[in-house]
Amino acid sequence: MKKQALSIALALLLIIGCNSKSNHPFGQDIPTDSEQIAIGKSLFEQNCSSCHNFTQKTIGPNLSGLTTQIESDWIKSFIKNPQDLLEKGDVRTKALLDEYKVLMPAFSQLSEAEIDALLSYMHSFGPEALLESAAEEALEDPIPEKTMDSGLALELEFFTQIPASDSISPLAKVTKMESEPVSGRLFVQDQHGKMYELVKGKPKLFFDLRAIRPDFVSKPGLATGFGSYSFHPEFVDNGLLYTSHTEKPGSKAADFAYADSIKVTMQWVLTEWKTANPSSKSFVGESREILRVNVVTQIHGMQEIAFNPHAKKGEEDYGLLYIGIGDGGSAENGFDFISDHKGSAVWSSILRIDPKGKNSQNGKYGIPKDNPFVGQNDKAPEVFAYGFRNPNRIFWDPKGRMMASEIGHKHIEEINLIEPGKFYGWPRREGSFVINPNGDMDKVYALPSDDEKFGATYPLLQFDHDEGSAIIAGYFPNSGIFKGKFLFGDVPSGKVFVSDLNESSPKMQKVGIKYEGRETTLQELCGKPRVDLKFGQDKSGQVYVLTKADGKIYRVVN
Known part of the structure; x- marks a missing residue:
């Protein structure tokens, strides 16, 4: 690299x-x-x-x-x-x-x-740009090893086209594609506010968030809008669906805010929706707001919410909602203390809540009794793990291990094994490297010899920006040549990688793309240099590739 x-x-x-x-x-x-x-x-x-x-x-x-x-x-x-x-x-x-x-x-x-x-x-910021000379200790090439080619390729076939929600690329900002866990009904959401059910491969509008929430905003992009969705594991009986989305600053009082002197660009909102008829082909029902968070910029917000798909009824984790909240762009805009909180705040954290409970500070959700910081006065009891810049996907491997992908700043992309109460480094670490949030954040440095006292947990897998600049976590196919392996990629370029995360020190390999019998790239398929790659998976384990640039979804056939 x-x-x-x-x-x-x-x-x-x-x-x-x-x-x-x-x-x-x-x-x-x-x-x-x-x-x-x-x-x-x-x-x-x-x-x-x-x-x-x-x-x-x-x-x-x-x-x-x-x-x-x-x-x-x-x-x-x-x-x-x-x-x-x-x-x-x-x-x-x-x-x-x-x-x-x-x-x-x-x-x-x-x-x-x-x-x-x-x-x-x-x-007004002139007349000349101030350029800082590189520090001698900074690493020009933090991960010099090259990523090898797997010799394998994803063979794709066209599955469906999502309706355009914009006139410029990305035409349809499709970001998540997963099934309702019991019925297997397959859904995909567009960040501009719409959620579709895919019925025999055709998108049918299920839910229009923009029409219901007048303060909803999805411009100028970069993860704003309809962030994520997750069906309660008993949706077919209780009709409960959860979403995250952005609203205008000041739309309502935030449950989690910072000093008034710091600007608020967006508010991220977690909502519970209860449909009157869980089998209905379009949403009709009521909603209630669970929590609201202020953020400094429109990036690194509440881009992922998820239930543990391996948790069984009666187990501690069953019905508990995980919420990934990034730093809101605070660190690179001079407010690193918002994310550097040692577990005392919700930013740069993965939260774990009981949406049916009432013992939170705002009385709208529950704090699970086995959360790692329960009973500690200087900690936020919602926090399950912290120290993330942008935990954009939370997922579980076939063994039931919880993981999260982390989009880095200037150098390092990460896949982290998530454990309760652990600190994952941001904003003082980028991957397994030192970063200075009060200096030039473009530079990374080797870890000091006494790094153990810092107490950070480092990535299970990481790569530098020679390979890609924004990781997107994928899925574990349950059949075919990639069975049991982890497929993931780079959002902008559309590069695809594979790794065996069961290894003690997982390595990543490049994966090719085939379409209609010929070798190609996702950039070539969508005709844009920025692909905006995402992945999806249905209840059967079938994996899909999504390209936001053109709103197309492909099925992996091998």
């Missing part, structure tokens, strides 16, 4: 200097009045702050001084539609894609006046 280290000079040449005139006084055409800057600040916080700031690189480049180094027309075109620039062969856009491995989504919904205001706000 050889990490290509760009020097500062090369980064400037590729990302800032390409095609520019060396002495052009860029930015002189940008208005600088305070009212325009204030409008731009509001737009930036709503649309851009989850991926950019003016002190360091995060998901995207540090924007300080950008408007003094690149012509305004190019910046505007990039904000409107970077995919269009890439298809036209724009050198800067290609360089950005090469370095960051993912292309920024289009913001075509912004008007010319709004983009002008954005540039005014960005222009």
Whole structure:
């Protein structure tokens, strides 16, 4: 996994200097009045702050001084539609894609006046970007081992097309595809608010969250909207379904909030829905809110909720809901203390609650008596495990072991074996490497010799960003050439990997793609460089591949 280290000079040449005139006084055409800057600040916080700031690189480049180094027309075109620039062969856009491995989504919904205001706000951070020289101790290539090719391929066949919910890619933001556990009815949800039942391979609208919740928001994307769903294990009898979604800040008082001086970009809401008829083909019933959480940005929210599929009636874990909540983008926006809480708060945590109970602080859910921090005054009793940046999928292997995938910051993607009460490192560790949340978070360092006293639990499997930049956990096929192995991948590129998680030190291998008898890639299949890969599985164990870029679902046939 050889990490290509760009020097500062090369980064400037590729990302800032390409095609520019060396002495052009860029930015002189940008208005600088305070009212325009204030409008731009509001737009930036709503649309851009989850991926950019003016002190360091995060998901995207540090924007300080950008408007003094690149012509305004190019910046505007990039904000409107970077995919269009890439298809036209724009050198800067290609360089950005090469370095960051993912292309920024289009913001075509912004008007010319709004983009002008954005540039005014960005222009207030100049005149030059401050670049920090690399520390000698930083690791350029944290995981130098190469990922080998398995020699195997997923053979895919087209299964269904989900209706488009947007006019630009991703056309249908399908993120989760699982069955109701008893009947086997198969469902898939679109982050823009709709949930479909797949009936004989055809999507039939079951539930429209946007229509029911007027404060529901799914723009500008990056995991906002309809986050996840999970059916109660007794849904066929009690009709209970649980969802997570985002709403406008201040829609209601939050159960979990931080200091008023820190901005709130979104509220994540966990809701219980009770359908009047569990066998109905569309939802009709009532709902109640269980909990509400404020987050600093729109990223790293409540993207996963799940019941343990292995728990049997009468066992401690039966009917208990697990909730993955990321750091809300707090660490990389200067509020690392929100996620660095030692188990005393819900952010950067996996929660475990009894949705039928009443002994929580808000009286709307229960705290299981065997949760690891019950009875400890300085801890949050809902917390099952903590120290996560973005636990975007929670799953169980065939042995019943609980695991979670963790999307990293700049270097490391993780699969963690989840155990009660354990600390998984964020925001002071990225994978099994040191990170400084109060300095340059783009750099990672080797663990110190006395690391045991830090008390972190490290990944079962990890890889660096030479292989992929945003892990998505998959499933364990119960038949075929991948039986018992774990299939997973990289969200943006659509690369697929396989691993035997039963090994003491699991390794990952690359997996090819075949469609209609020929070798291909998911990028080629969907016709986009950003695939937005997801996986699904039905009750029989059949695994599916989802590509959000075009809203298509493929069935794995081998």
